[in-house]
Amino acid sequence: MILAVSALSPSANFGLGYRGRFAPSPTGPLHSGSLATALGSWLDARAHDGRWLVRIEDVDLPRCKPKAAEFILGQLQACGLHWDEDVLYQSQRTSAYEAALQQLFQTGLVYSCTCTRQHILNAIEAQGITPNRHQELIYPGTCRPALLLARNFGAELLNLALPVTWRIALNSTDLQQSVGDFVLRRADGFFTYQMAVVVDDAAQNITHIVRGADLASNTARQIYLQTALNYPMPQYQHLPLVLDAQGEKLSKQTLALAIHTENTTLSLQALQQAAHHLGLSNLSNDSHYTIAEWLLVATQAWREQKI
Ligand code: GLU
Ligand code: ZN
Numbered sequence: 001m002i003l004a005v006s007a008l009s010p011s012a013n014f015g016l017g018y019r020g021r022f023a024p025s026p027t028g029p030l031h032s033g034s035l036a037t038a039l040g041s042w043l044d045a046r047a048h049d050g051r052w053l054v055r056i057e058d059v060d061l062p063r064c065k066p067k068a069a070e071f072i073l074g075q076l077q078a079c080g081l082h083w084d085e086d087v088l089y090q091s092q093r094t095s096a097y098e099a100a101l102q103q104l105f106q107t108g109l110v111y112s113c114t115c116t117r118q119h120i121l122n123a124i125e126a127q128g129i130t131p132n133r134h135q136e137l138i139y140p141g142t143c144r145p146a147l148l149l150a151r152n153f154g155a156e157l158l159n160l161a162l163p164v165t166w167r168i169a170l171n172s173t174d175l176q177q178s179v180g181d182f183v184l185r186r187a188d189g190f191f192t193y194q195m196a197v198v199v200d201d202a203a204q205n206i207t208h209i210v211r212g213a214d215l216a217s218n219t220a221r222q223i224y225l226q227t228a229l230n231y232p233m234p235q236y237q238h239l240p241l242v243l244d245a246q247g248e249k250l251s252k253q254t255l256a257l258a259i260h261t262e263n264t265t266l267s268l269q270a271l272q273q274a275a276h277h278l279g280l281s282n283l284s285n286d287s288h289y290t291i292a293e294w295l296l297v298a299t300q301a302w303r304e305q306k307i
Pocket of ligand 2: 112114115141142143
């Protein structure tokens with residue numbers, strides 16, 4: 001469902017039509033998995049005569065690599081995946097995230113948490129559950145009573161100087177069991193991916209989110225935040241993951257190789273491989289196309305197969 005009105009700038013979204021985005025985290029160069037996501041979201045936007053935006057998700061600065069953002073933007077340009085508006089950098093958006101956190105705080109849904117990872121682990125184990133070593137810990141709500149306290153004494157202004165974690169209270173048992181009251185801002189002051197992505201998708205009036213299936217498990221949390229913040233809800237589409245020969249997800253962690261875009265032939269090859277990952281089966285692997293010609297053919301193929 002797409003609402004016509006954005007909470008941030010009323011009527012801004014009205015009549016703008018399709019607005020998609022690609023939102024890479026600058027932790028390394030694009031690899032074939034992330035290029036497939038970029039291409040899929042670009043083709044979907046073009047096939048809908050929409051706009052396509054790029055947002056650099058450098059909200060978690062300690063995890064970002066210097067120069068990775070410029071490198072990624074260069075790779076996109078080399079592949080002819082041009083964006084329609086200024087690139088937005090999450091590292092410059094802190095005041096927007098603070099305002100949204102304040103707004104949530106006023107609704108009485110936000111509380112501070114001082115649990116360490118070990119506290120959380122102990123609380124979970126006290127319930128007789130042994131969490132899987134690699135699993136994200138589901139917060140058992142230990143500090144939730146702070147929420148009631150804040151409600152009883154009236155909402156004061158959020159004290160962002162406190163070195164505490166800020167969490168959102170979930171009101172659905174489903175979400176409580178699957179993800180737990182999740183973090184909006186960490187004790188080190190950095191906002192989380194969930195918070196930043198929701199605030200920015202709304203600020204950029206994004207109507208369609210096309211991204212990798214590995215992110216699908218975040219969607220429910222993001223819709224919960226959109227509802228709490230009174231933002232419109234975009235449409236979500238999750239693309240199948242690109243797997244390596246061992247059937248593992250390609251990622252920077254598994255040292256997936258960067259795609260090569262040093263010349264047009266290599267860029268075209270990378271695009272053709274990405275299209276193959278996206279299931280655009282009828283595209284020829286002819287190397288005589290210019291990139292612009294190939295992208296037109298691919299857009300037509302996307303229209304025929306995916307819409
Ligand atoms: N920045 C996220 C990533 O690189 C993607 C965010 C999104 O598409 O919602 O995995
Ligand atoms: Zn806590």
